[in-house]
Amino acid sequence: MKRKILVTGGTGYIGSHTSVELINEGFEVVIIDNLYNSEAEVTDRIQQITGTKPSLEIIDICDKAKLEKFFEKNGDISAIIHFAAYKAVSESVSKPLDYYNNNLVSLINLLDLMKRFNVPDIVFSSSCTVYGQPEKLPVTEDAPLQPATSPYGNTKQVGEEIIRDATFAHKSIKAIALRYFNPIGAHPSGLIGELPRGVPENLVPFITQTAYGLRDELKVFGNDYDTPDGSCIRDYLHVVDLAKAHVVAVKRLLEGKSKKDFEVFNLGTGNGVTVLEAISSFERVSGIKLKFRITDRRPGDIEKIWADPSFANKELGWKTKSTLDEAMKTAWEWEKSIRTKKV
Numbered sequence: 313m314k315r316k317i318l319v320t321g322g323t324g325y326i327g328s329h330t331s332v333e334l335i336n337e338g339f340e341v342v343i344i345d346n347l348y349n350s351e352a353e354v355t356d357r358i359q360q361i362t363g364t365k366p367s368l369e370i371i372d373i374c375d376k377a378k379l380e381k382f383f384e385k386n387g388d389i390s391a392i393i394h395f396a397a398y399k400a401v402s403e404s405v406s407k408p409l410d411y412y413n414n415n416l417v418s419l420i421n422l423l424d425l426m427k428r429f430n431v432p433d434i435v436f437s438s439s440c441t442v443y444g445q446p447e448k449l450p451v452t453e454d455a456p457l458q459p460a461t462s463p464y465g466n467t468k469q470v471g472e473e474i475i476r477d478a479t480f481a482h483k484s485i486k487a488i489a490l491r492y493f494n495p496i497g498a499h500p501s502g503l504i505g506e507l508p509r510g511v512p513e514n515l516v517p518f519i520t521q522t523a524y525g526l527r528d529e530l531k532v533f534g535n536d537y538d539t540p541d542g543s544c545i546r547d548y549l550h551v552v553d554l555a556k557a558h559v560v561a562v563k564r565l566l567e568g569k570s571k572k573d574f575e576v577f578n579l580g581t582g583n584g585v586t587v588l589e590a591i592s593s594f595e596r597v598s599g600i601k602l603k604f605r606i607t608d609r610r611p612g613d614i615e616k617i618w619a620d621p622s623f624a625n626k627e628l629g630w631k632t633k634s635t636l637d638e639a640m641k642t643a644w645e646w647e648k649s650i651r652t653k654k655v
């Protein structure tokens with residue numbers, strides 16, 4: 313019998329790619345999503361890719377009564393992958409209570425119902441934002457966490473702490489937090505990808521929208537950082553590689569291979585790339601000369617961060633496969649396919 317995995321936020325960017333990989337690996341996927349930042353049709357596109365349509369329950373996880381009913385009806389959930397959360401850094405500064413409410417109440421509801429309905433395993437979407445500006449690079453999982461620079465970042469830190477305390481007190485629950493570096497790109501089918509609402513905050517959707525003519529120019533936030541070309545450094549990984557890490561993590565939990573009740577892994581390539589290098593990569597794969605201008609630094613930006621992914625490489629047996637150029641190419645293909653309404 314297929315194991316049933318609950319994917320919260322499964323119609324979103326990383327959730328949809330993970331749902332595809334789970335189905336490809338023989339799992340049954342049940343998605344809960346409130347469609348705040350995504351569309352129900354994503355499940356049709358997942359079906360086009362995999363041949364199987366995941367079921368979708370339109371529920372807000374903050375609504376505990378509805379979530380409880382879901383668990384009453386679905387007594388056979390083996391594990392949860394919890395993506396559903398708000399993620400816009402600047403919005404979180406203006407709407408902190410919405411962020412704390414949405415990102416933390418949902419997590420608490422899930423953990424409480426896991427306890428009551430005997431669902432043992434959860435994989436949590438965390439972020440390298442918890443490290444702030446690390447002193448040592450590449451950054452390892454045991455690097456000290458820095459005070460968060462935004463309510464969004466704080467929800468990831470506090471989320472991890474809530475899970476740590478819950479797994480300590482409730483031995484039936486085991487968890488893995490995955491600290492993502494910068495996920496980019498889209499599924500090679502061109503059927504699923506990132507659908508940013510309004511003006512994108514993240515670099516790659518801004519690049520592809522500028523190239524497509526939806527934005528006048530890309531602003532490069534600063535070229536006076538202490539990096540080889542003065543622009544910030546990040547670790548960009550292909551979203552399909554990231555999705556596959558979730559399948560590995562969930563299998564590790566299901567097979568009882570975790571070494572601790574709560575484990576944390578960095579998910580990145582291990583390569584630091586500057587903003588200007590990312591632009592060059594895009595230009596190379598698209599053949600388009602991107603309009604960009606150097607502007608002031610973005611307040612709160614980290615100068616440089618990239619992962620030491622060796623713990624995930626060794627313990628999970630997971631490693632990124634795609635190059636930056638490959639990931640950029642899929643991001644560009646995706647941008648074109650949404651604009652020409654091929655999806």
Ligand code: UD1
Binds near residue numbers: 401514
């Ligand atoms: C940001 C968040 C991080 C969050 C992540 C989610 C901050 C400080 N951090 O990460 O907490 O987990 O998004 O995806 O906001 N850039 C430009 N021009 C642009 C957009 C970005 O030059 O129009 C640069 C940024 O300065 C940065 C790099 O591109 O150096 C990547 O930016 P972005 O995609 O926003 O990701 P992070 O800042 O790494």
